[in-house]
Amino acid sequence: MSRHNERPSDSGPAIVVDKVSVRYASGQWALENVSLTLESSSICALLGINGSGKSTLCKAIMGFLPPASGRVAIFKHAVRHAQRRNIMAYVPQVEEIDWDFPVSVYDVVMMGRQGRMGFLRIPARADRVAVETSLARVGIADLAKRQIGALSGGQKKRVFLARALAQESRIMVLDEPFTGVDATTENAIIDILKQLRDEGMTILVVTHNLSVVPEYCDTVAMINRNLIAFGKTEHVFTPANLAQAFGGVLRQFPLDLLAQEREPVQEHLP
Numbered sequence: 670m671s672r673h674n675e676r677p678s679d680s681g682p683a684i685v686v687d688k689v690s691v692r693y694a695s696g697q698w699a700l701e702n703v704s705l706t707l708e709s710s711s712i713c714a715l716l717g718i719n720g721s722g723k724s725t726l727c728k729a730i731m732g733f734l735p736p737a738s739g740r741v742a743i744f745k746h747a748v749r750h751a752q753r754r755n756i757m758a759y760v761p762q763v764e765e766i767d768w769d770f771p772v773s774v775y776d777v778v779m780m781g782r783q784g785r786m787g788f789l790r791i792p793a794r795a796d797r798v799a800v801e802t803s804l805a806r807v808g809i810a811d812l813a814k815r816q817i818g819a820l821s822g823g824q825k826k827r828v829f830l831a832r833a834l835a836q837e838s839r840i841m842v843l844d845e846p847f848t849g850v851d852a853t854t855e856n857a858i859i860d861i862l863k864q865l866r867d868e869g870m871t872i873l874v875v876t877h878n879l880s881v882v883p884e885y886c887d888t889v890a891m892i893n894r895n896l897i898a899f900g901k902t903e904h905v906f907t908p909a910n911l912a913q914a915f916g917g918v919l920r921q922f923p924l925d926l927l928a929q930e931r932e933p934v935q936e937h938l939p
């Protein structure tokens with residue numbers, strides 16, 4: 670029997686990816702038969718080499734790319750339904766953004782509120798408060814009036830995290846939020862992700878910073894077009910799976926973690 674105040678449609682897993690395959694118009698299969706389930710209030714790391722399909726999987730979950738087969742469900746509903754209800758926020762990979770677009774930090778973060786505005790898109794007081802709160806939360810309140818193109822890599826990441834926060838969604842998908850940022854920013858972002866998880870948010874984060882994954886990720890998914898492994902971090906984040914996911918291209922094995930394993934791991938460094 671469900672509890673009184675529980676919304677039945679929002680119970681169960683936050684994200685179900687069920688045998689999803691994605692093919693680009695070029696004919697390239699970027700994902701084949703990938704399945705995973707993210708429980709609500711959890712952080713999942715998505716790991717894999719360049720070109721393994723991480724961004725493609727993020728976009729399929731967000732509903733930006735239609736699967737050739739399989740399906741994605743968000744709180745048991747179709748992705749389109751979740752989009753309409755403003756349930757998912759997305760922090761894109763930096764390479765996918767046109768930085769020459771003349772727009773202020775404040776306006777970028779306000780874009781996170783669009784799904785909550787009327788069709789005239791006029792910000793209400795609640796929208797302005799959400800933008801200001803989000804800017805402060807990621808530590809860039811002082812940058813509000815700056816042009817987005819004039820920021821450092823770490824500052825840009827914080828802006829897009831603030832935009833996602835302003836959306837007040839229940840799911841956040843972050844594509845390489847730590848790439849090109851300094852250690853201070855990385856730690857600040859990880860702290861925010863942990864807080865969001867503890868507030869009930871479900872988070873999928875693409876990252877190459879392997880050594881900190883066990884510190885904040887509840888589950889790990891490794892892909893290379895197909896799913897290599899998925900499950901609780903302590904079960905899946907193993908040298909054998911990492912070697913399978915990264916093989917010869919892994920330059921920075923998390924040596925401190927591997928040192929805890931009994932068997933020595935052979936490195937295939939070029």
Ligand SMILES: Nc1ncnc2c1ncn2[C@@H]1O[C@H](COP(=O)(O)OP(=O)(O)O)[C@@H](O)[C@H]1O
Binds near residue numbers: 695
């Ligand atoms: N728009 C596209 N058109 C054709 N192929 C693409 C497109 N985007 C990505 N790909 C290909 O799909 C594969 C997966 O890409 P992607 O999901 O971006 O990988 P990752 O994010 O893991 O680096 C790669 O082989 C890439 O070249």
Ligand SMILES: [Mg+2]
Binds near residue numbers: 762
């Ligand atoms: Mg990518």
